[in-house]
Amino acid sequence: MTDSLTFIGRSLRHSVRSIDALLTAILLPVAIMLMFVYVFGGAIESDGRYVDYVVPGIIVLCAGFGSASTAVAVALDMTTGVIDRFRTLPISSAAVLTGHVAASVARNVVSTLLVIGVALLAGFHPQADPLDWLAVAALLLALITAISWLAACFGLIAKSVEAANAITFVAAFAPYLSSAFVPPDTMPAGLSWIAEHQPVTPIADTLRALLLGLPVGDEAIVAIAWCVAGIVIGRLGAAYLFARR
Amino acid sequence: MAYTIEAEGLTKSFGATRVLEGLDLGIEAGEVFALLGPNGAGKTTTVRILSTLLMPDRGSARVAGHDVVGERHAVRAAISLTAQEAAVDGVLTGAENLRMMARLRRVEDGRQRTHELLERFDLADAADRRVATYSGGMRRRLDLAMSLVSRPQVIFLDEPSTGLDPRSRLAIWEAVQALADDGATILLTTQYLEEADRLADRIAVVSDGRISALGTAHELKSRVGEETVELFFADLDALATAEARLGGGGRGDGLSLRVPAAGATDLRRVLEALDGVAIERLELHKPTLDDVFLTLT
Numbered sequence: 105m106t107d108s109l110t111f112i113g114r115s116l117r118h119s120v121r122s123i124d125a126l127l128t129a130i131l132l133p134v135a136i137m138l139m140f141v142y143v144f145g146g147a148i149e150s151d152g153r154y155v156d157y158v159v160p161g162i163i164v165l166c167a168g169f170g171s172a173s174t175a176v177a178v179a180l181d182m183t184t185g186v187i188d189r190f191r192t193l194p195i196s197s198a199a200v201l202t203g204h205v206a207a208s209v210a211r212n213v214v215s216t217l218l219v220i221g222v223a224l225l226a227g228f229h230p231q232a233d234p235l236d237w238l239a240v241a242a243l244l245l246a247l248i249t250a251i252s253w254l255a256a257c258f259g260l261i262a263k264s265v266e267a268a269n270a271i272t273f274v275a276a277f278a279p280y281l282s283s284a285f286v287p288p289d290t291m292p293a294g295l296s297w298i299a300e301h302q303p304v305t306p307i308a309d310t311l312r313a314l315l316l317g318l319p320v321g322d323e324a325i326v327a328i329a330w331c332v333a334g335i336v337i338g339r340l341g342a343a344y345l346f347a348r349r
Numbered sequence: 350m351a352y353t354i355e356a357e358g359l360t361k362s363f364g365a366t367r368v369l370e371g372l373d374l375g376i377e378a379g380e381v382f383a384l385l386g387p388n389g390a391g392k393t394t395t396v397r398i399l400s401t402l403l404m405p406d407r408g409s410a411r412v413a414g415h416d417v418v419g420e421r422h423a424v425r426a427a428i429s430l431t432a433q434e435a436a437v438d439g440v441l442t443g444a445e446n447l448r449m450m451a452r453l454r455r456v457e458d459g460r461q462r463t464h465e466l467l468e469r470f471d472l473a474d475a476a477d478r479r480v481a482t483y484s485g486g487m488r489r490r491l492d493l494a495m496s497l498v499s500r501p502q503v504i505f506l507d508e509p510s511t512g513l514d515p516r517s518r519l520a521i522w523e524a525v526q527a528l529a530d531d532g533a534t535i536l537l538t539t540q541y542l543e544e545a546d547r548l549a550d551r552i553a554v555v556s557d558g559r560i561s562a563l564g565t566a567h568e569l570k571s572r573v574g575e576e577t578v579e580l581f582f583a584d585l586d587a588l589a590t591a592e593a594r595l596g597g598g599g600r601g602d603g604l605s606l607r608v609p610a611a612g613a614t615d616l617r618r619v620l621e622a623l624d625g626v627a628i629e630r631l632e633l634h635k636p637t638l639d640d641v642f643l644t645l646t
Contacts, residue, residue, distance in 0.1 A: 106452070107453060110449060113449075114438070117445070118440050121479075185436040185437070186436045186437060186438045187436075188402060188430065188434075189496075190453075191401075192400050192402065192425055192429070192430045193453050193454065194423075194426040195453055
């Protein structure tokens, strides 16, 4: 535990000191948010106001995309000699990954708060009560943690930093094939089947229901199950992969 | 007696490449031991196995009384590794790197120790600069300082001075010497014969994944040949006179004669015998570890 704290301190310092990466991580989600509301928003109609439909989806996109950058941070770290030093210490050296994941969570909490703030300025009208907001925070935290751990696995598998970057594209595109931006029943049959069975849809639907004060259905359980599965598989996988490298 | 570092029949292959082919080692407590060999001889692989980073295919090794495969944790508590590539965190400052190691090594009063090491390795002025801005020599010194935060019992140094300028190299050598004086057991690898000669109590020449020769620098040199003196003369007459008085010797290129001369007494005897003969200049030839290296590998 002490070691995890040490490594969390290290990774946070890394985050804060790579200014360009930090700005990308925090400002890119805001830019995506503005693009959807002001560029696409006018052209896309849904049965309510599009901004209310799309903001929960964008929050998921931003959280996922930002967390996926953990893969790059881990891959970059694995190319440096200091990792061998950590490995020869009498500690659980996978704690270095806990540091990466914790720093990723911290970065993405900041960028998610910023995205929500900008969304409010852009006309997003959430109807959530405090309990709903608490549930929103918990679900987003679980999502960010799950994707960060899975991305850490990918960063360990990737042979290079460039390869590790590929996972951020998966995270950036998966929400398009979900209910995040348009209802799946508007898609062709094959695509709508994919959209209805991939994890982004229940997570985006749950988030939307919570934020708009709509009734939350079974999709919440599916959403939580996906996040918990992601955290467990990612955490165990990362420890295994780290030991094997 | 029990060795502090011992290895028996270590073998290791990477794919079809056999890197170690039954390497044996026995290093005593407090000894400075050098593995000397060319690139690809298996030096780094040996160090990585002994420092628990790699598992041997066959054979076994114990460090500080613990098995490097079965009791990794105990081995890691006793050792520190300074690998070929400086194992420092470039984003952090020098002082932050040392404090991080102090926390991970559970060193009491890490700040005091950090301060001490920064002074000792001449890094105090750069303590609060990011390591990415350090020169190669500074990185290497910080690297060594990070290895010493916890005063390890066994220290592995993989090519500690490769790529350093002469001044940084000297600083590293002095640091290693000081560690040896403190009683640490040190295994270092090097391609530089001068480095092994200067630092190590015993030297093992590694070639093709085995120890091909083992001994003190002196012993290894004497296996290759004796010391000689080469005398250069102005003309053939002087050369012939000298040859007659010394009872032979090997003629070198041009007007020179080469005779055995191990030490000052021998040399004086030679020069006294040549009293009155004009010697232009003389050269002493000691077998170097270079000769050892080229002869034995």
